[in-house]
Amino acid sequence: MNVRIGNPPVVIEGNVGSMPDYDSDVKIIRTMPIIDTEGKSISSKVYLLDTQAAPESVKLEMERNDQYIYKFSWPDLSWLLNGIKTGSLSGTAIKLMFTSAEAKITTKLEVLEDLSRRISIMKTMLQKAKGGAFDLLEIDVKFNSILPENLTEITDMLSTAVNAKMTSKQNAVSQLGYNENPSAIYDQIKIEESETNDVGLALNI
Numbered sequence: 001m002n003v004r005i006g007n008p009p010v011v012i013e014g015n016v017g018s019m020p021d022y023d024s025d026v027k028i029i030r031t032m033p034i035i036d037t038e039g040k041s042i043s044s045k046v047y048l049l050d051t052q053a054a055p056e057s058v059k060l061e062m063e064r065n066d067q068y069i070y071k072f073s074w075p076d077l078s079w080l081l082n083g084i085k086t087g088s089l090s091g092t093a094i095k096l097m098f099t100s101a102e103a104k105i106t107t108k109l110e111v112l113e114d115l116s117r118r119i120s121i122m123k124t125m126l127q128k129a130k131g132g133a134f135d136l137l138e139i140d141v142k143f144n145s146i147l148p149e150n151l152t153e154i155t156d157m158l159s160t161a162v163n164a165k166m167t168s169k170q171n172a173v174s175q176l177g178y179n180e181n182p183s184a185i186y187d188q189i190k191i192e193e194s195e196t197n198d199v200g201l202a203l204n205i
Contacts, residue, residue, distance in 0.1 A: 014044020091150025098147060115141055
């Protein structure tokens with residue numbers, strides 16, 4: 001249907017002086033007047049022949065094309081994008097959709113297995129060259145996920161765990177990605193809590 005009548009055809013009555021350029025932003029068709037059998041000048045006309053059903057069918061075709069673009073990818077990104085628009089997907093649900101992709105990524109991490117051996121050699125070289133206790137340094141490789149983190153969900157989860165005595169406040173502070181220096185943040189929290197307790201004690205006295 002869209003191939004035949006989806007795009008409105010151009011109907012021209014009269015003579016065409018020039019057609020519009022293909023790359024032009026505004027399409028202009030110049031027409032020339034025609035002379036009828038009585039010698040009168042009649043202006044030429046240009047208009048579009050359209051149907052009421054065509055816009056809806058074209059819209060439906062474009063929506064299906066968008067879905068088919070992602071249909072053969074895993075996870076189905078079309079379903080994911082629609083869920084994000086409605087706000088009905090949690091960060092955990094989005095991560096679970098990428099389980100198979102994350103599993104495939106982990107098979108590539110073995111490329112860096114020998115990195116620990118290289119780190120050990122570098123620490124030995126530094127210790128020999130500069131002295132000190134470079135061999136006591138704990139250096140490890142951490143692979144982060146490319147998926148975005150929902151900080152609101154993580155913060156609520158850690159807050160609940162701390163209140164339920166399931167984890168320490170220090171561990172919760174270290175798990176939050178927006179804390180650039182968890183140790184300094186935790187020390188500051190203890191100072192602020194101590195000041196608050198002192199103020200409360202003073203008020204009771």
